[in-house]
Amino acid sequence: MELSSFGTFWQIYILVFTGIIGLIIGSFLNVVILRLLSGESIVFPGSKCPKCSHAIAWYDNIPVISYILLKGKCRNCDQSISIQYPLVEFTTALLFIATVFCFGIGLNLFFLLILISALIVITVTDLKEQVVFDIISMPLIPLGLVYNFFDIANTANSHVKFFALTFNDVFLTAFAGAILGALFFELFARLGLVLVGHRAFGGGDTIIAAALGAWFGWKMLIIVIVLSFALQLLIGIPIILLNMYKDKDFKSLIYMSLLLFSLIISVLGRIFGLTNHFTGALIILLISFGLAGVGVVGVLSRVKERKSYTLLPFGPALVFGGFVVLFFGQNVMNWFINNFHLMQG
């Protein structure tokens, strides 16, 4: 049922109510995160301060509000409480509200809220300690497949028959998505193993990608991958450059600048119209590919030599791509099709 089928008063009421549920679930997700990372049982009774282990009273455990009233400190030991707690609660509430707003109320909502909750836990554990817990990420694969098998989002328009079994389009797309996600990241990870002697991605990323494929299908998964790589480069390159500078690894910095030059040359070639005719395009292409090639090989061999690599968690970037696709999937797809003339038909 779409939200617009309710009157204005009820729409506001539903959104506020959803926000409160989101805060409570967010508070629970904090407990899950804390106990996964500390190895404690999730059903362990009662909340306690992570610093002094003092039991937290219910009135000091109200999402966001208690954090503000206590000025971010434990009432017992006065040590600061991580900003993670109100941030997770607030983010969960916002995402829950956005989901009800975009998808209305129905069985699909229930599935989507589970997906969102799991993705929040994955993001925080990956950012904090570079771990993605299989117990959180793995179940998302069958859950996504079930979601699409029964076509809970109601988007299927045709069915395909294999022997005596009938599958809907959406399910087949999702199945292909799960396989594509797993294969892509597993192959990429092993490429890192061959090139620099270290996996390029953790095993957790393979599972997250397979899960996102199972939920959104292979076409949307491609968009998730493109978006997550773009975000990772945007955040990662400055960090990697800074680390190289701190290590006084100037050779690596020179190789990195070759990559930048190759990009600048192709952009300049395009701006000045040099790529409009065949010879011009070929020359620009050869120069920028040459520079990029030397740069990539140089950086990789330095990494191998020095055994130093900046490890950045990739999970949060994938989750970011997943959320963009969840809320704006069709818009982003149309943008890609219009701008790159891709995937038509």
Ligand SMILES: [Zn+2]
């Ligand atoms: Zn305390």
